[in-house]
Amino acid sequence: MSWPDLKDDHPLLRLHAKLPQILEEAAHDRIWGLTLSAESPPAFSTLLVLQKYLRSVSDDVEQAATALARTLKWRKEFGLDGAGLQAGTGKTEEEYGPDFDGLGYVTIVKHNGKAEIVTWNVYGAVKSLKSTFGDLDRFLRWRVALMERAISHLHLESTTMPIPDYCSNTVDPHRIAQVHLYEGVSFLRMDPHVKAASKATIEIMSAHYPEMLSRKFFVGVPLIMSWMFTAMKLIISAETAKKFVVISYKENLAAELGDAEGVPAEYGGKGPDLKHLENVLESRDA
Template sequence: MSWSSQPTITWPDLPSDHPLLQFHSRLPKIIEESGHAHIWGVTLTTSTPPAFSTLLILQKYLRSVSNDVDKAAENLAKTLKWRKEFGLDKEDNTVEEFGPDFEGLGYVTKVGKNDGKEDIVTWNVYGAVKDLKKPFGDLQRFLRWRIGLMERAISHLHLSTTTIPIPDYGKGDDPHRIDQIHLYGGVSFLRMDPLVKAASKATIEIMQAHYPELLLRKFFVEVPLIMSWMFTAISLFVSAETAKKFQVISYKENLAKELGNAEDVPKDLGGNGPNLATLEKRLESDKA
């Protein structure tokens, strides 16, 4: 990942006792103890006045714990340590290749909205898995792939250069979040393989611990009506705020109308667009 210079942008004025400034005052200790200052394309800085992009990251952590500065500081410190240990934020831009075992399993695209804005979307295509042991047999390898998919999606949020702030907790929506779509066409719901169960559990734990305030909506698509209860059960293992973002769609053709611009959704999912691979290439070309 490249750590380019960040533009000078001004965050809305904050009173001296604002939780965001209190949080920022703890940043020197957090960075020193974690030995890491990079997250989601942003280099956290301790400068005064605080950098816009730094406040953006801190605001996500604050909102995730209802403005509890102590908890936010604790969570950020854990995340920075984890990112360092996991090997994220490499300056050489190297991308790990996972080969055919993961081919067709995940994509990142964008979907236009009626207001002219766009949502970044990650797609997990579970029906593309032919041999469960290949993507799920090595848990750490699967997690590196899944985290890589998430990091690619976050890169399209442009958190280091955006000029749009995040409102204070309880005063508006965070505009910098991602839709996640899980496609279950061709997947048997009669039993959950232990490998898949372990991978799902570990992924949920990591996302909850280290990717706060990044989920806009999560769609479970082509889930048989009779199995909808299973996804209700999943909501018991996540926060109430996260559970409210879950949507179960039994008929894949109904997905497009939930997302936005039909040209950005494949035809077999109710849209008018090309397949996911082509849509992903379109997004990457736009970024370049």
């Protein structure tokens, strides 16, 4: 596999030239199921990762190098990428205990004629604020596991589709949509555990999963949760904020996602429940 239009002064090649130093500094070379390689010619999968970091900082090579090194150090410290670990954490998110049952799913929808991976956070399924959000480290490990599992369905290790240059104004095809469901939520309000978990999750996703978000839907958000959006805008970029869609009525979600068969009927689609849809994806990629 070859990457198109790589001239000597291309930001990708300049960032790749820094990779030996980055890998030595981080003492870690695994990310999103891929092993970064400093060998030349650059590996296609390595260029995928580098391009995401470049696009996230408008092709600033120095900033991209710093951000990538920071991510690799974090992944090592967080315990990701060990031999034989499932979903990058050693556990699937369901194995964090019954407090997380039914709280997260990964499915696939069709959007503009293409497949799009979707993560679902079902906050109405939270049984206990203290049990789910009280242990911040456990919650973050569960949330990272969900993200890592979703990324595994992008098949970055085998794709032959490059990521366009930042200056092309063309979208990255290797991204994930997120749906946050707040139906039945009456307990989040200003709970300090929820606020801490939300803030930490946003920081992790912004810092260590650049250019992974295609669209983000907030469904049935209570007015009392307006603090959450205020907090987000203080952390995320304006470009990321443009990807946010707030939906008042859950029945409108399927139309916004652009699919019917891949969305449960209760959200305006024609599909089965989220667990069945997740099983369809798992079977497809087994």
